[in-house]
Amino acid sequence: MNHQAQRMENVQSPIIPVVGELILAHPGTISLGQGVVHYGPPPEAMASIEPMLAKPENHKYRAVDGIRSLRTALASKLEVENGILLGPDRAVVVTAGGNMAFVNALLSITDPGDEIIILVPYYFNHEMAITMANCKPILVPTDENYQPDVGLIEQAITQRTRAVVTVSPNNPTGAIYSERLLCQINEMCQNHGIYHISDEAYEYFTYDGVKHFSPGAIDGSGNHTISLYSFSKAYGFASWRIGYMVIPKHLLLSVKKVQDTVLICPPVISQAAAAGALRAGVAYCQPWLEEMGEVRKLVLEELEAISSFCTVPKTDGAFYFLLCLQTEMDAMQVVQRLVREHRVAAIPGDTFGMSNGCYLRVAYGSLEKETVAEGIGRLVKGLRVLIDG
Numbered sequence: 311m312n313h314q315a316q317r318m319e320n321v322q323s324p325i326i327p328v329v330g331e332l333i334l335a336h337p338g339t340i341s342l343g344q345g346v347v348h349y350g351p352p353p354e355a356m357a358s359i360e361p362m363l364a365k366p367e368n369h370k371y372r373a374v375d376g377i378r379s380l381r382t383a384l385a386s387k388l389e390v391e392n393g394i395l396l397g398p399d400r401a402v403v404v405t406a407g408g409n410m411a412f413v414n415a416l417l418s419i420t421d422p423g424d425e426i427i428i429l430v431p432y433y434f435n436h437e438m439a440i441t442m443a444n445c446k447p448i449l450v451p452t453d454e455n456y457q458p459d460v461g462l463i464e465q466a467i468t469q470r471t472r473a474v475v476t477v478s479p480n481n482p483t484g485a486i487y488s489e490r491l492l493c494q495i496n497e498m499c500q501n502h503g504i505y506h507i508s509d510e511a512y513e514y515f516t517y518d519g520v521k522h523f524s525p526g527a528i529d530g531s532g533n534h535t536i537s538l539y540s541f542s543k544a545y546g547f548a549s550w551r552i553g554y555m556v557i558p559k560h561l562l563l564s565v566k567k568v569q570d571t572v573l574i575c576p577p578v579i580s581q582a583a584a585a586g587a588l589r590a591g592v593a594y595c596q597p598w599l600e601e602m603g604e605v606r607k608l609v610l611e612e613l614e615a616i617s618s619f620c621t622v623p624k625t626d627g628a629f630y631f632l633l634c635l636q637t638e639m640d641a642m643q644v645v646q647r648l649v650r651e652h653r654v655a656a657i658p659g660d661t662f663g664m665s666n667g668c669y670l671r672v673a674y675g676s677l678e679k680e681t682v683a684e685g686i687g688r689l690v691k692g693l694r695v696l697i698d699g
């Protein structure tokens with residue numbers, strides 16, 4: 311009775327709860343770990359819930375792919391903000407967060423043994439999901455600024471390749487891929503008859519005039535592009551678990567099968583809140599994004615003080631930096647000592663596939679400006695003690 315599935319043995323343990331337990335064991339620790347924002351949903355999201363509760367049908371199962379009114383609102387958002395027209399050949403599906411959207415896509419396009427190309431450093435839940443599905447993650451490195459090399463991606467394509475995954479703006483690096491680069495990747499996928507899965511959860515988090523680009527807006531991309539989005543970040547919706555995906559229409563039945571089996575339907579109360587958030591729109595997010603930009607500059611200024619042993623590649627998005635440290639210690643050892651001795655937490659880079667060296671992901675979105683300043687101060691001081699003596 312002790313048998314466990316081998317595929318689960320091969321899945322890495324989720325790092326956020328591990329570091330979370332370490333933080334709990336050391337009260338007063340400031341976490342620069344988990345990738346969430348410090349603000350909550352807009353008032354319009356809260357106001358939309360009570361009217362929904364008054365309708366008896368909303369306490370029953372609803373459409374597996376999401377409430378029609380929300381899907382209609384999302385179609386408008388996609389057209390205006392992302393340049394994506396659904397038309398007759400594409401569909402939008404509401405999901406329980408962006409991770410579920412990825413799993414829906416993965417199970418709809420792969421069979422056991424198939425390959426999915428992911429760029430290193432990767433978002434760890436993508437790599438975990440691929441392994442859970444009895445598929446093979448094919449790891450393709452990025453350059454010193456965490457930018458993809460299209461030639462290296464193409465060299466990794468085999469007969470078993472089913473998709474290339476891009477995450478822009480990127481978790482864990484903050485890198486943004488240019489329109490030109492994403493068009494090249496998308497065209498390559500089309501030429502090879504594989505899908506381009508574009509994770510755009512951080513679409514609003516861009517800085518210094520850099521713009522986000524959605525590959526789903528490319529003419530002729532609708533048949534092979536899967537676009538993933540989330541309310542968790544921009545609208546402070548992390549625990550409400552609402553995301554959505556734009557898929558080729560020919561995948562809709564498969565996606566519905568997955569979602570009906572796992573979820574039946576996305577949480578109706580959360581869908582109502584999401585519709586309210588869309589009414590508030592990006593105007594609600596803008597002041598928070600401007601504040602995030604100020605925090606980002608503060609973090610960069612503080613990290614400059616340890617540039618002799620800490621490299622911070624310039625990136626223009628999300629709310630992360632992936633630091634490269636010149637030390638013989640492994641990343642988890644550094645994380646543990648930072649928490650125990652300096653009361654500040656980060657995430658080890660090997661969980662993102664960065665095993666050749668010591669890397670730390672620093673997240674600056676979950677705390678207010680003053681707390682971030684204190685946390686980065688502790689991080690810089692701690693790294694000086696641990697590495698620079």
